[in-house]
Amino acid sequence: MTGVWPLLRLSARLDRVRLSIWIVVLVASVAGSAASFAGVYPEQADRDALLAAANGNPTFAAIYGDAFGSSVGALTSWRLMTFYGVLAGLMTIFLVIRHTRADEETGRLELLRATVAGRAARLGSALLLAVLANLVLAVLVAVSMPDPGPSSVALGLAFAGAGLTFGAVAAVAAQLTESSRAATGIATAVLGAAFLVRAIADSADVGWLRWLSPVAWGQLVRPYAGDRWAVLAVPLAVTVLLVVVALRLNARRDVGAGLVAARLGPAEAAPGLRGPVALAWRLQRGTFLAWAAGFLVGGLAVGSAASGVGDFVEGGAADLLRRFGGEKGIVDAYLATSLGLVAMLAGLYTVSAVLRLRTEETDLRAEPVLATPVRRLPWMGSHLLFAFAGTAALLLVLGAAAGVVHGLATHDLAGQFPRVLGAAVVMIPAAWVVGGVAVSLFGLLPRAAAVAWAGVGGFLLVTFLGPVLRAPAWALDVSPYSHVPRLPGAAMTWTPVWWLLAVSAVLTVAGAAGFRRRDVG
Amino acid sequence: MTSAIEVSGLIKRFGRTTALDGLDLNVAEGEVHGFLGPNGAGKSTTIRVLLGLLRPNGGTARLLGGDPWRDVATLHRRLAYVPGDVTLWPSLSGGEVIDLLARLRGGVDPKRRAALLERFDLDPRKKARTYSKGNRQKVALVAALASDVELLILDEPTSGLDPLMEEVFRDCVAEERRNGRTVLLSSHILSEVEALCDRVSIIRNGRTVETGTLDSLRHLTRTAIVAVVASPPVLDGLDGLHDLVVDGDRVAAQVDTAALGPVMQALSAAGIRSLTSQPPTLEELFLRHYATAPVSEPAA
Numbered sequence: 001m002t003g004v005w006p007l008l009r010l011s012a013r014l015d016r017v018r019l020s021i022w023i024v025v026l027v028a029s030v031a032g033s034a035a036s037f038a039g040v041y042p043e044q045a046d047r048d049a050l051l052a053a054a055n056g057n058p059t060f061a062a063i064y065g066d067a068f069g070s071s072v073g074a075l076t077s078w079r080l081m082t083f084y085g086v087l088a089g090l091m092t093i094f095l096v097i098r099h100t101r102a103d104e105e106t107g108r109l110e111l112l113r114a115t116v117a118g119r120a121a122r123l124g125s126a127l128l129l130a131v132l133a134n135l136v137l138a139v140l141v142a143v144s145m146p147d148p149g150p151s152s153v154a155l156g157l158a159f160a161g162a163g164l165t166f167g168a169v170a171a172v173a174a175q176l177t178e179s180s181r182a183a184t185g186i187a188t189a190v191l192g193a194a195f196l197v198r199a200i201a202d203s204a205d206v207g208w209l210r211w212l213s214p215v216a217w218g219q220l221v222r223p224y225a226g227d228r229w230a231v232l233a234v235p236l237a238v239t240v241l242l243v244v245v246a247l248r249l250n251a252r253r254d255v256g257a258g259l260v261a262a263r264l265g266p267a268e269a270a271p272g273l274r275g276p277v278a279l280a281w282r283l284q285r286g287t288f289l290a291w292a293a294g295f296l297v298g299g300l301a302v303g304s305a306a307s308g309v310g311d312f313v314e315g316g317a318a319d320l321l322r323r324f325g326g327e328k329g330i331v332d333a334y335l336a337t338s339l340g341l342v343a344m345l346a347g348l349y350t351v352s353a354v355l356r357l358r359t360e361e362t363d364l365r366a367e368p369v370l371a372t373p374v375r376r377l378p379w380m381g382s383h384l385l386f387a388f389a390g391t392a393a394l395l396l397v398l399g400a401a402a403g404v405v406h407g408l409a410t411h412d413l414a415g416q417f418p419r420v421l422g423a424a425v426v427m428i429p430a431a432w433v434v435g436g437v438a439v440s441l442f443g444l445l446p447r448a449a450a451v452a453w454a455g456v457g458g459f460l461l462v463t464f465l466g467p468v469l470r471a472p473a474w475a476l477d478v479s480p481y482s483h484v485p486r487l488p489g490a491a492m493t494w495t496p497v498w499w500l501l502a503v504s505a506v507l508t509v510a511g512a513a514g515f516r517r518r519d520v521g
Numbered sequence: 522m523t524s525a526i527e528v529s530g531l532i533k534r535f536g537r538t539t540a541l542d543g544l545d546l547n548v549a550e551g552e553v554h555g556f557l558g559p560n561g562a563g564k565s566t567t568i569r570v571l572l573g574l575l576r577p578n579g580g581t582a583r584l585l586g587g588d589p590w591r592d593v594a595t596l597h598r599r600l601a602y603v604p605g606d607v608t609l610w611p612s613l614s615g616g617e618v619i620d621l622l623a624r625l626r627g628g629v630d631p632k633r634r635a636a637l638l639e640r641f642d643l644d645p646r647k648k649a650r651t652y653s654k655g656n657r658q659k660v661a662l663v664a665a666l667a668s669d670v671e672l673l674i675l676d677e678p679t680s681g682l683d684p685l686m687e688e689v690f691r692d693c694v695a696e697e698r699r700n701g702r703t704v705l706l707s708s709h710i711l712s713e714v715e716a717l718c719d720r721v722s723i724i725r726n727g728r729t730v731e732t733g734t735l736d737s738l739r740h741l742t743r744t745a746i747v748a749v750v751a752s753p754p755v756l757d758g759l760d761g762l763h764d765l766v767v768d769g770d771r772v773a774a775q776v777d778t779a780a781l782g783p784v785m786q787a788l789s790a791a792g793i794r795s796l797t798s799q800p801p802t803l804e805e806l807f808l809r810h811y812a813t814a815p816v817s818e819p820a821a
Contacts, residue, residue: 105611105650179611179650264646265614273617274624283610364608368661371572371602371674372625373594520574 002118007125011099015129022091023137026084026159029461031144034076038146047075054078061202065219073145073224077155081218086195088137088163089214092130093187096170099126102180104256113255123171123250127243130167134160151224154232158218161235165214166191168242175249178258185290191215192294199301214238276374276382283360284353284386288393291349295342295394299401302338303420306331306406332489335423339402343427344463344481346394347434347456353387354438358449366520376516384439384508391431399424423487429500433480434459436507443514525550525585525672525703526571532579533566533727540566542727543580548705548720553698555718556707557807563727564707565605568676571705572602585672598627601665605676605707607657609649615660616645622664634667640689654681666693673697673704679713691716711807723807731806738806743775745799746784751792759783770794 012019041047047070054067067078100123103109109122138156145152170187177183198216201209210216214235221231249259272278357380360366369379403420407413438452445451459479462471476482480503483496526548533541541563548554558564569575570582573589573596582589587596609618623629638645641659652660658681665673673694679687694704694717708714714721715735723731731738743763749770756762756772761780766773776784788796 181611263648265617265648267614267616267645269617269620269624273621276625279610279621282613364604364606365610367569367572367574367604368602368607368622369625370574370593371597371600371604372622373597373627374625375594517576519569519576521569 003112003115003121004118004124004128007112007121008128011125011129012132015095015098019091019095019133023133023140025457026087026091026137027140027144030076030080030084030141031146033080034072034146037075037079038072041072041075044070047072050075061205065198065202065216068219068222069225071224073147073151073155076145077158077223077225078219081158081223082195082198082215084159085162085215085218086191088134088159089166089191090188092134092163092167093170093184093191095130095133096126096167097174097180097184097187099129100171101174101177101183104174105178105180107256110255119251120247123174123246127167127171130164134163134167137163151227154221154227154229155223157232158221158223161221161232161239162214162218164239165217165235165242168239168246169214171246172242172249175246175253176259178256185286196297276369276379277385279369280382280386284356284383284390287349287352288386288390291346291390291394292397295346295398296401298342299398299403299424300405302335302342302398303402303405304409305338306335306402306409329489335402335406335420336486336489339398339420339423340427340481340484340486342398343395343424343431344460346391346398346427346431347459349394350387350391350431350435351438351452351456353390354384354435354442355449355452356387357383357442358446361446361520364521370520376520377512380512380515384435387435387438388432391435392425392428395424395428395431396421419488422492426484426487426492426497427481429497429504430480430484432504433500433507436504436511439511440507440514441511443511443516443518446518523550523586524548524583526554526705527583528567528571528580530580531567531570531577531582533563533570533575534578540727541570541577541580544724544727545729545732546722546724547732548703550703551698551701552719553694553704553706553717555714555721556705556724557709557711557714557721558707558724559709562724564724565676566727567724568602568674568705568707571674572597599670600672600674601626601668601670602674603658603661603665603676603678605678605680607654607661609652609657609660611648611650613649614646615643615649615652615656618649618660619645619664619667622661623668626668626670628669629667630669634663637663637666637693640693641686655683655686658682659686662690662693666697671702673702675704676707677709678706679708679710687713743777743805744781745773745775746796747771747773747798748788748796749794750788751794754787754791756784756787759787 037047041050051067051070054064055061064079065082068074103112103122112122113119138153138160141156141159142148142152145155166187169190170183173183173186173190174180176186194213194215197209197213198219200206201213201216210220211234217231217235220228220234222228253259273282357366360383366379370376399421400417402424403417404413406420407416410416434452434456437455438449441449441452459481462476462479463481480500483500485491485493485496524547526546528544528546531541531544531546532539544563544567546556546567556564556567566575570577571584571589573591573593576590584596585599589596609615613621619634620629623634641663643656643659643663647656649657649660658678662675662678665675675694679690682690691713694706697704698717704717706714706718718735720734721732721738722729750772751770753767753770754772756765756767756774759780760783761777762784763775763777764773772788774784
């Protein structure tokens with residue numbers, strides 16, 4: 001373990017901006033949500049009604065898990081635990097892979113290993129940074145809740161527990177493959193599986209199954225509803241166990257190697273691997289298919305829960321929803337909200353697919369391609385094809401899956417399928433605007449291309465928290481998602497759709513024109 | 522002879538730093554042209570301008586009779602490029618990368634490809650992720666050499682190859698020259714340039730400081746001589762004599778090419794018993810130009 005301390009300082013130095021952003025955004029949105037609950041449900045009776053509605057609805061159970069109390073803290077914890085557990089997990093997975101397998105893949109680790117740093121130093125320092133980051137997150141969450149106390153500490157530690165468990169999963173994954181992308185994929189897949197297990201356990205109310213999912217452990221702690229401290233021992237024990245496994249695997253293998261040896265590829269390229277589009281598909285297909293699978297599952301989940309929503313929403317919450325237009329209005333409102341929520345995530349895919357251009361450029365892989373007769377715009381277009389058409393395909397998958405399931409459940413496939421599909425498809429122009437922002441940054445301000453992530457994050461925050469925090473109208477209007485007609489249910493209006501399409505086209509053309517004129521590299 | 526590459530007064534600035542400061546380069550058709558300079562002199566920047574990846578701030582550049590910025594597609598059909606820093610797509614195998622790049626350029630000759638793989642001793646089934654730097658370079662070299670093009674632009678192509686493979690590379694370039702192809706070979710390995718190139722251009726801080734055939738450049742350098750003589754030679758008053766050491770009957774000195782005649786006469790007069798002379802190497806040429814060069818330029 002020699003060398004852990006300087007390496008920890010190095011990692012912290014490299015990550016200071018990135019981790020600060022992660023932690024600040026997570027803490028701010030936790031605190032913001034707590035404040036908004038206090039504002040929207042000031043009366044105990046309102047919160048009791050919300051609790052009853054929450055626990056009576058299998059969709060809510062699938063998305064958020066069970067709620068255990070009607071205090072502001074308990075409801076905040078209920079609403080946020082799953083998503084913020086997942087986010088803390090993602091933060092820690094990225095962190096651990098970045099400082100272990102990614103360093104190894106690029107050969108930086110070799111440089112470090114040749115110094116006095118011990119065999120376990122890099123892994124150890126990455127894990128220590130993960131512990132530090134999650135503890136800072138826990139402490140900041142604990143002090144930024146409206147009523148700091150033991151319960152807010154339990155809430156913070158529950159997030160940190162999820163983060164650390166997935167960090168330890170990533171540490172093991174980093175030992176398995178030679179590629180950091182594949183290691184991130186493995187760890188993220190474990191996280192996705194854990195989320196699904198929790199969703200099934202909660203919606204079907206299978207108690208023991210919850211204990212198998214690290215995403216559910218935070219809820220089992222029940223912050224603000226009993227604070228079961230002993231449950232925190234579960235993530236702790238699993239983390240320690242996985243870290244021991246990772247350290248042992250790390251001690252036994254060669255630098256650069258994985259436990260799973262890299263397979264040999266074909267000696268000759270398949271006949272189809274010609275031209276920039278084939279190359280772009282080869283590079284983008286893994287990510288795209290993973291997203292498509294996720295959107296398929298998401299669509300099935302949203303669709304299958306829709307028809308049951310009306311039965312379970314009672315009391316105050318139901319009155320609220322009925323204002324949208326009766327029983328059918330409740331289902332439509334649910335569909336619009338849930339599909340909209342999932343569809344907004346498609347913007348993340350769009351940005352990542354567009355920014356692949358920038359990665360190819362900075363990693364010097366664009367250069368050999370552009371030194372062939374391939375012109376700049378076709379090269380750019382090959383990736384944008386998968387960014388824009390890929391986004392549309394994801395939303396079609398989402399809408400079709402939800403539409404089929406909802407149609408079958410209501411015995412009205414012919415009637416419901418087009419309505420639900422339309423609700424997902426109408427989001428496409430908004431996601432394309434997000435993509436257009438990324439394209440124009442890539443073309444005009446390539447060094448700032450990563451700002452596109454902040455853009456899509458900002459749009460999501462504005463749309464999610466804006467109305468709750470009573471943000472001014474102009475702030476809401478900044479987000480393209482605010483302009484999309486809330487289908488099904490609301491009347492279809494074409495004007496905003498044309499505007500969104502026009503804006504995304506202008507941004508994309510501006511980016512393409514910029515890229516055509518600028519230096520590459 | 523017509524020129525394959527004609528660059529004059531090329532200027533390229535990145536922000537406040539000037540990478541190319543009036544660079545001239547002329548490569549005749551059918552020649553192997555050495556492009557020499559220390560790290561950061563602007564070699565790669567020049568090549569990127571020639572490939573239409575960078576837009577110059579001034580000067581002119583012509584490539585195969587066309588404009589490198591405007592006529593990208595037509596020009597690139599006629600050239601192949603091996604970058605100095607070869608990065609490949611980690612999930613593709615070496616064979617896939619070779620085929621892909623060659624197909625983008627217009628096609629691959631399967632016989633030639635197989636022969637090159639054999640000569641460079643490269644396993645095309647390995648994923649690019651697992652290749653060493655030298656092997657990545659071999660992938661790029663095979664892809665370039667397997668294409669039927671007029672011009673090869675090679676940016677420090679042997680920096681990761683072992684001596685055995687360097688030999689293979691030299692053979693390949695020699696064959697390319699016999700086949701009438703033009704090669705621009707950027708390098709700072711002087712023995713390689715000496716062995717392969719008809720003409721060289723030496724650049725420093727974004728400017729061409731010397732250009733010409735190796736022979737013509739040799740006039741600028743000194744020959745090292747060591748002689749054993751019968752009686753003390755009379756060397757006083759001779760110009761062009763440097764680092765003279767007379768140790769009993771042994772004389773060692775560096776002689777300017779122009780001064781060789783008078784010096785040899787003086788030594789003959791003293792009665793030469795043995796004489797070794799070393800022709801000037803590019804190393805010396807290089808050292809003369811760069812020994813005092815401040816290294817303050819960004820990596821090109």
